[in-house]
Amino acid sequence: MNVATNARKDAFQTGKSFNRAKNKAFTGFVWIVSALVVLFIFGLLFLILKKGLPSLTWDFIFGLPSEMEEGGGIGPALFNSFYMLFISLLISIPLGMAAGIYLAEFAPANKLIAFVRICVEGLASVPSIIFGLFGIALFVEMMGIGLTIIGGAVSLAFLNLPVMTRVTEESIRAVPKELKQASFALGATHLQTIRKALVPTAISGLVTGICLVAGRAFGESAVIILTAGVTTSGEMWDFNLLSPGETLAVHLWYVQSEAIVPDAVSISDKAAAVLVFIILMFNVLFRIPLWIKERNNR
Structure with missing residues (x-):
């Protein structure tokens, strides 16, 4: 034994x-x-x-680009990047969050909604050039407004809308059901539960989604080339939505591939550094409120 x-x-x-x-x-x-x-x-x-x-110098960051002579800047392209990013986020974030909340909280569990989810997931993985072709068909051919800032911004919003929808839905679904039930038990309505309990709890995932779509929109080039063009109006602060909308990412591509300026390599190196630095700053700035919230909750 x-x-x-x-x-x-x-x-x-x-x-x-x-x-x-x-x-x-x-x-x-x-x-x-x-x-x-x-x-x-x-x-x-x-x-x-x-x-x-x-x-990097301030003259380069805020200066006008040059087609022939060296020493050109990226001012209008950088402004267009922020301008189009703001417009696209203004469209994609509210619509994407609303669609994600609907799919997570209100949509019935049937075959139609399952098909819609498959379509959203498929659109989230579609190459960006497809959205550019859609933008050409809609804004250039159907509406006849040409290559413009508004066409590029709305096309960017279409590009990021499926991603924001999926991130929002998954973030809301990740909230513990007990929290939702506790809110209902205290007499809160469904809308109040979403506003006061679900969204604040899922804010980390939502901020991650916003960082993803903001970085993707700021660094996108294929959609912009097809819908906003590869030139600017030549003005630093051009708010006209019907002006051509070359962005920093497109300017970087153009300088690397087609520009004939003598300092093309130097311009591309500095433009790439600015592009990467700004995208990193996006992630840091969006995370600061979360860090403050987590620190206050300790």
């Missing part, structure tokens, strides 16, 4: 030791892969920022 018991104990200890070894090996593997990914990202950012940031 004791021999059998000891044998079982030895087998259990051996299996336990083997599982510990596997757990340590897997944990080490995950740490190594994570470290390599982080190092790759930091290395890529370092290479981009190292080439462009040291030579």
Whole structure:
């Protein structure tokens, strides 16, 4: 009897030791892969920022671009990037959040809604150039307004709308059901529950979605080339929605591929640094309110 018991104990200890070894090996593997990914990202950012940031000047950031002579800036393209980003977010965030909340809270569980979810997921993975072709068909051919800021901004909103919808739906669904039930138990209406309980709890996921769509919109080029063009009006602060809307990402592509200015390489390095730096700042600025909220809740 004791021999059998000891044998079982030895087998259990051996299996336990083997599982510990596997757990340590897997944990080490995950740490190594994570470290390599982080190092790759930091290395890529370092290479981009190292080439462009040291030579940046205010004249370059706010100056007008040059077609022939060296020393041109990115002022109008940078302004168009922010202007079109603001318009696209003004459209995509409210509509995307409303659609996501509807799918998470109000939509019935039937085949039609399941098909709608499949369509939204499919649109979220569609290449951006398809939305550019849609923008050409809608704004250039059907409406006849040409390559404009408003056409590019609305096309960007269409591009980001499925992503914002899916992120909102998943963030709302991730909220514990007990919180929703507790809100109803206290006499809150469904709308009050969404406003006061679900959205504040899901704010981290919603902010992540906004960061994703903002970064994608700011760095997008294919949609802008097809719907807003590769030129600017030549003015620094042009708020006319019917003006051509070359953005910083498009200007970077144009300088790298077609520009004949002597300092094209220098312009592309500095423009890439500005583009990456601004996208990083987007993520930091959107996260600051969350960090403050988490710190106050401790």
